[in-house]
Amino acid sequence: MGHGKSPYLRYADPEPFPILNKHSHYDHLFEEMHELEEKGEILVYRITEENKPVEVFTRTGRIKTVPTAKLWHHKSCGQCGNIPGYPASIFWFMNKFGYDYLNEPHQTSCTAWNYHGSGTSNPVALAAVWLRNMHQAWKTGYYPLIHCGTSFGSYKETREQLIFNKELRDAVKPILKKLGRLTEDGRIVIPQEVVHYSEWVHAVRHKIAELYEKEGKAKGIDVSNVRVAIHNACHTWKMMADDYPYDPEVYNGQRPAASTAVVKALGAQVVDYSTWYDCCGFGFRHILTEREFTRSFAIQRKLKVIAEEIKADLIVTHDTGCTTTFEKNQWIGKAHGMYHPVAVMSDVMFAALACGAHPFKVVQLYWNCSNYEPLLEKMGITNWKELRKEWEDTVKHIAELEKEGKYDELMEFFKEYDLYEPYSRTSDGFKRRRSASADMPLFKS
Amino acid sequence: MEGHPYGYNIPISEKTKEVPWEEKVRVYEEVKSDFRFKEFLFGCLNCGVCTASCPSNRFFDYSPREIVQRFLEEDVEVIYDMMHEYIWACSQCFTCWIRCPFVNNPGGLVIIMREVAVRNAFEATKDLLKPYGRVLLKVMTTGNQLSADMLQPDFFPDWGPKMQDNMENIRAKRMAIPFDVGKSVKTAWEVSLETAIEMYTIWRETGIFEMLEKLDPNLYNVIMDIVEENEERWEELMEEEEEE
Incomplete structure (x- = not known):
């Protein structure tokens, strides 16, 4: 209307x-x-x-x-x-x-x-x-x-x-x-x-679910037993709260729909917990310079609650700070007997894994400090060790090419390796590009 | 005034007491004159739902309800005192805002107060933001706030042993990110020089460099060296292109 x-x-x-x-x-x-x-x-x-x-x-x-x-x-x-x-x-x-x-x-x-x-x-x-x-x-x-x-x-x-x-x-x-x-x-x-990317994921969730049925399941991936805790980011749904998706299929439109809806569309189990509305503890300055606050809040109000109430396999997020806060502040909990290991990743990373994306080349789980390995096993990605070795060999290959100054070979390698062709383009091509940091061989041309 | 009959019972600091009343009023008026102020402050029932759901309230002596109440009571002395340390506890999550039945935005009031505190170069603000200098350096010079080279394991021992492992052979690992502009160590993605130059113009025109100079003169000098170097590099590139 x-x-x-x-x-x-x-x-x-x-x-x-x-x-x-x-x-x-x-x-x-x-x-x-x-x-x-x-x-x-x-x-x-x-x-x-x-x-x-x-x-x-x-x-x-x-x-x-x-x-x-x-x-x-x-x-x-x-x-x-x-x-x-x-x-x-x-x-x-x-x-x-x-x-x-x-x-x-x-x-x-x-x-x-x-x-x-x-x-x-x-x-x-x-x-x-x-x-x-x-x-x-x-x-x-x-x-x-x-x-x-x-x-x-x-x-x-x-x-x-x-x-x-x-x-x-x-x-x-x-x-x-x-x-x-x-x-x-x-x-x-x-x-x-x-428009936020999580809204894009929400909008295309049924296409993502189709891809999972067609390609993810063909690789033996099954997310139906994965227990997922959803964490919505404060700056998506609390800041300018009237401009973020809600949907009748997600708590009858009474909670933010993005992320929850795609996890449901994939057939994983969305499990509710009592502190779903709480922030992660990121705090902007706090994650860097008031870390005792960030880790205390993340552990006591979220990680502990999620572990004790619902025993989730995974926390699905849709923002940068929350993902970082939850996955970097687990190990330190050991110091106080409050270690609650759980995998943490964004909705789109989980969806990509479900649809068969390479866990290390594409989803880059290598950078993750939390325990993602049990999740991969549960999803049926049982060859994750081989896939990790494959990615580590790639890193070695890149390092050797650079050490030997073989930049042309590096560029050729990236042409095959990178995700950008044919869809992603820069607006004015490599040659004209100049970098404000200029620290990679790609930009020395 | 020593505390408040209800709620805010933090004694006013000696430093605040020594500041002339006119100066405190000036700072207070600077906060109130911000165009956002009238959009962030309405009535208040004192229901406390903002404070009950505030993450910072659980671990700091901080209450968003007090921010709203002190402004509604025009408590110049307390507001001035809050602007030194109190307001820096806020996590900027805006849970207070979404939950307030009157649509007050205590987190929004805090950001105005922080901005005014930095602009007036309060000593406590300078001390508090000292460890934050690396972020300011990065964002002001490159247009990125975070980069892989900022995540040094010795700075984040609490993030665990995987962090140490992650940072080994960092250049090659960053190059193994499968999209071209992501292959950078010093920035989150490669920001083109012309884009950074445009951003420097924004900082100049909006008084951000001046804020920085008052906040941390040493940091400001380092930033300006990089900015000027990049601007010179840009001019040279433009000249070269013209010659071609």
């Missing part, structure tokens, strides 16, 4: 589940956004048929459009830097589905982790960083998909602030002009929807 004149604001009719917050203040931004577009102040980067959109519901009953194809990957620094199998699993699925996408170096972090941790930024800077990244996506014609939960939460908040505050728009516009990041007629580019 349409609402007013705005094409961006539609509600489900009839209501898909009991709704507490009808017509929220947040939803009103989609009307304001349309008005600003009509006045010619902003350009709304629209989701089109080319993006193969799928409709989901938010907790207000709003229909949120999730693009599933032709996406510009707004990567996460925490994921790429610390859990590289996280983005690799997303790319692996996109390749499997034959979806076009763009994974390029012309993107910064949202810088919001820093802001929440240290306060060393401000709304104008955050808005400028966001709008620069969005303009880059728009320029390429690929729709932005936000990998990080904090980027997603921060961008939703920044968009709301921009739409409702002329002073913020007026402050950020001259900066964007200086950067050449306005449209030719001087407008700010704002995306129709801010």
Whole structure:
């Protein structure tokens, strides 16, 4: 059902589940956004048929459009830097589905982790960083998909602030002009929807389940006995809470649907526990400099509860910080007799494993500090030791090529090894690429 | 004032007492003048659901209800005192926000207070953020907040023995990440130089470099050296391209 004149604001009719917050203040931004577009102040980067959109519901009953194809990957620094199998699993699925996408170096972090941790930024800077990244996506014609939960939460908040505050728009516009990041007629580019990768996973969960049936099971993988505890990330569903998927099939629309829905679609067992709503203890600055808080909270409020109440095989997450917090803070529990080992990974990593992705080359479990091995055994990936050896041999091979300065051979090797062909491309090719860190042979050309 | 008749019973620090009243009012007004303030503070029943569900409240002397209450009572002295250490306990999870029946956003108020504390270079803030310098260095110069080279095992002994193993032969392992822009040790992904240059312009235009200079002059100098070096490199590349 349409609402007013705005094409961006539609509600489900009839209501898909009991709704507490009808017509929220947040939803009103989609009307304001349309008005600003009509006045010619902003350009709304629209989701089109080319993006193969799928409709989901938010907790207000709003229909949120999730693009599933032709996406510009707004990567996460925490994921790429610390859990590289996280983005690799997303790319692996996109390749499997034959979806076009763009994974390029012309993107910064949202810088919001820093802001929440240290306060060393401000709304104008955050808005400028966001709008620069969005303009880059728009320029390429690929729709932005936000990998990080904090980027997603921060961008939703920044968009709301921009739409409702002329002073913020007026402050950020001259900066964007200086950067050449306005449209030719001087407008700010704002995306129709801010979309998190977990929403993408949610939107394509039935395709993922089909792939599991077809390819995962053919490899002897079976997730039906896997007991899964779901942890939803605070910055996806508590921050700008009216803009995240809810679904009648997940607790009748009374809890966030993403992650839970894909685990259910795969046929694994979602097991409820009493502290499901609690944060992980990441705390932004705390994970690095107040670690006694982070580990105390993670162990006592989550890991211990999950072990004692439901004996889960796996905690499924959908954000960078939560994954890191849970999997890095288990071993230290031994010091206080509070060791509760459990595998931890994101929804897309678990889904990729279920569908037969290589646990080390694609899902990159090597970087994981928690005990993932019993989970692999239970899933039927019993050859994981061989697969790990295969990956370790690959690492040795790469190291030898680099040591001998055989960069051309390395490049040839990556052409076969990497996930990017033919779908992932950089916008201007290898030769023109220059790096802000320039620490890898790939960028010496 | 020594504490409060209910709830907030932390004595006001001697340092805060010594600060002239006008200065405390100035800082308080700086927080209140932020455009977000009116969107984050509404009525309060004192129900305490925010504090009951606050992760930081379980381990620190910190209560989001007190943040809201002190602002509603315009308690300049306590707000000023909170801005030195108290507010840094907040985990920024926003559980308080989603649970508040009045849609107050204590976590949002805290972020405004933190920003003002950094902008005013409070001593406690400088001390508190000292160990956070590595993140600031990385994000300000590369546009990434985390990279593999920041995760040194000797800095994270509590993450266990697998961490040690993970970091051996790190370059080759990073190259074995199966997508091109991920093959980096110093950044989470390869950020193009032109992108970093644009970001430096954003930091300059929005006063972020100035904030950093007040917060940590040494760190600021290191950052500016890298920024200027990259800017020079960019100019050289542009000149080379023009010649070609």
